[in-house]
Amino acid sequence: MTSILEYDFMRRAFVVGILLAFIIPCVGIIVVLKRLSMIGDALSHTSLAGVAAGLVMSINPILGSIIACIIAALGIEIIRKKIPKYAEMSIAIIMSAGVGLAGVLSGFVKNSANFNSFLFGSIVAISNFEMLLVILISCTVMLIFFFLYKELFYIALDERAARLAGIPVKTVNFVFTILTAVTVSVAARTVGALIVSSLMVIPVACAMQFGKSYKQTVIYSVCFAVFFMVAGLYISYYQRLKPGGTIVLIGVICLILILIIKSITASIMLTKDKP
Amino acid sequence: MPKVIEAENLSFSYGNESIFTKIGFSVYKGDFVAVIGSNGTGKSTLMRIILGELTPTGGSIRILNQDVEKFGDWPKIGYLPQSGLQSADSFPATAEEIVMANLFSQIGLLRFPKKKHRDKVHQALELVGMDAYSKRMISELSGGQRQRVMLARVLVSDPEIMILDEPTTGVDAGTVKSLYELLSSLNRETGITIVMVTHDIGRASGYVSRILSLEEGSLEERND
Numbered sequence: 001m002t003s004i005l006e007y008d009f010m011r012r013a014f015v016v017g018i019l020l021a022f023i024i025p026c027v028g029i030i031v032v033l034k035r036l037s038m039i040g041d042a043l044s045h046t047s048l049a050g051v052a053a054g055l056v057m058s059i060n061p062i063l064g065s066i067i068a069c070i071i072a073a074l075g076i077e078i079i080r081k082k083i084p085k086y087a088e089m090s091i092a093i094i095m096s097a098g099v100g101l102a103g104v105l106s107g108f109v110k111n112s113a114n115f116n117s118f119l120f121g122s123i124v125a126i127s128n129f130e131m132l133l134v135i136l137i138s139c140t141v142m143l144i145f146f147f148l149y150k151e152l153f154y155i156a157l158d159e160r161a162a163r164l165a166g167i168p169v170k171t172v173n174f175v176f177t178i179l180t181a182v183t184v185s186v187a188a189r190t191v192g193a194l195i196v197s198s199l200m201v202i203p204v205a206c207a208m209q210f211g212k213s214y215k216q217t218v219i220y221s222v223c224f225a226v227f228f229m230v231a232g233l234y235i236s237y238y239q240r241l242k243p244g245g246t247i248v249l250i251g252v253i254c255l256i257l258i259l260i261i262k263s264i265t266a267s268i269m270l271t272k273d274k275p
Numbered sequence: 276m277p278k279v280i281e282a283e284n285l286s287f288s289y290g291n292e293s294i295f296t297k298i299g300f301s302v303y304k305g306d307f308v309a310v311i312g313s314n315g316t317g318k319s320t321l322m323r324i325i326l327g328e329l330t331p332t333g334g335s336i337r338i339l340n341q342d343v344e345k346f347g348d349w350p351k352i353g354y355l356p357q358s359g360l361q362s363a364d365s366f367p368a369t370a371e372e373i374v375m376a377n378l379f380s381q382i383g384l385l386r387f388p389k390k391k392h393r394d395k396v397h398q399a400l401e402l403v404g405m406d407a408y409s410k411r412m413i414s415e416l417s418g419g420q421r422q423r424v425m426l427a428r429v430l431v432s433d434p435e436i437m438i439l440d441e442p443t444t445g446v447d448a449g450t451v452k453s454l455y456e457l458l459s460s461l462n463r464e465t466g467i468t469i470v471m472v473t474h475d476i477g478r479a480s481g482y483v484s485r486i487l488s489l490e491e492g493s494l495e496e497r498n499d
Contacts, residue, residue, distance in 0.1 A: 033366065033367075147384070147385045148384075150375075150376070150379045150382070150387070150388075151379060151384070153368070153372070153376060154376040154377075154379055156366075157366055157368065157373065157376060158356070158376075160328070160354070160356060161354060161356065161376075161377070161428075162376070162379075163349070164326065164349045164350075164352060164354050165349070165350055165376070165377050165379065165380050165432065166349055166350045166380030166381075167379060167380055168384075207367075208367050211367050212369070212410075212412060213367075213368060213369045213372060213410075213412070214366075214367055214368040214369070214372050215372070217367040
């Protein structure tokens with residue numbers, strides 16, 4: 001039990017993983033409730049374009065990925081407002097542009113192993129700078145989510161009513177867009193660009209099966225994400241598996257089990273109720 | 276009675292398609308007005324103009340004695356959208372949380388609800404007969420109960436005018452009557468002005484004080 005924590009890289013992985021498990025579902029619940037679950041995919045794929053651009057121009061790839069994600073997130077918001085009836089199209093447009101750009105730029109990257117590490121992440125190869133960045137970003141995201149908790153709730157519930165009730169919808173949406181972009185880009189480095197959107201959605205989907213209020217659903221989402229992260233890190237360490245993929249697969253298996261158990265329980269209850 | 280909404284020579288068109296031309300009407304404090312008309316006659320468009328979401332192509336509209344373009348006191352206008360029921364359908368929140376949402380701007384940024392806000396929420400829920408369900412998830416309630424919660428959300432911020440866009444959509448026939456009775460008693464007892472878009476004038480006519488009919492681009496007051 002203690003052996004895994006004897007290694008510095010594993011201790012770092014746990015710190016970073018748990019912090020990310022706190023912030024990803026906080027952003028994820030609003031994304032899911034706004035019916036924009038695919039936004040994580042679009043942003044994480046676009047982050048690859050930023051990573052490639054960073055590696056080509058010899059700037060920090062995480063910084064490149066943050067800039068690319070912010071531009072992509074703002075692009076999604078602008079297209080969403082221009083064509084509100086087909087809002088989901090904005091995600092497909094930005095994702096295609098991001099993947100296209102990443103594809104072209106990756107051809108100029110000399111160290112392809114470095115670029116590939118962003119696809120599935122490398123949570124056990126976190127540098128001190130990256131850990132500090134995750135700590136800083138996680139604390140900022142948590143603080144902003146805490147202070148905008150009620151405004152984000154109302155906007156997710158009914159954006160028009162929120163505006164009429166006096167909520168500064170544009171400002172809150174802008175802040176949330178930046179928050180999402182920064183969370184996705186920093187998470188893409190650690191758990192992988194191809195996996196991060198699952199971490200936004202799966203803990204929320206699990207929590208929604210048990211939550212008896214919005215507050216409870218948020219708390220359960222974080223608990224599920226922390227559980228997936230810790231279990232994933234342990235299992236991947238002892239079974240020599242890729243951590244990012246293991247974390248997500250545990251989440252998917254957990255969700256499937258919850259749905260099966262819920263449906264069996266519901267049918268038992270139905271049979272009991274029948275005279 | 277003072278006018279709370281006043282429209283003069285109001286026109287609107289989507290591109291080249293004219294929806295209505297030079298219509299005018301006034302809503303007085305304490306009115307319970309039904310706006311009726313066939314599908315596509317522009318009832319919801321008219322509501323969106325009143326709410327400042329669409330700009331008319333001609334004419335003017337005033338709310339509480341201010342031009343709608345300059346109007347900033349939106350918390351005085353309670354709005355229940357046509358999709359109000361559907362948007363809350365699978366939302367993971369209790370009735371109490373949903374009603375509390377309309378007090379968030381009063382509570383202010385970076386602040387959290389206090390006891391007085393929670394009391395206000397319970398009063399609003401009690402007004403619509405839903406206080407006993409305050410801790411229930413909105414998805415666990417029936418269509419009629421959800422619509423009552425939505426009404427409580429509108430009422431909790433003490434609006435001067437309530438704008439309801441098809442409030443009986445998705446509600447079973449038996450509940451429609453009790454919703455109209457509730458709206459009528461709120462209008463009588465609190466003096467709140469209600470503007471309601473409806474298809475269902477057969478049942479609503481017994482409760483409203485005025486009927487405005489929007490047909491073929493023009494608006495007329497019906498006296499039946």
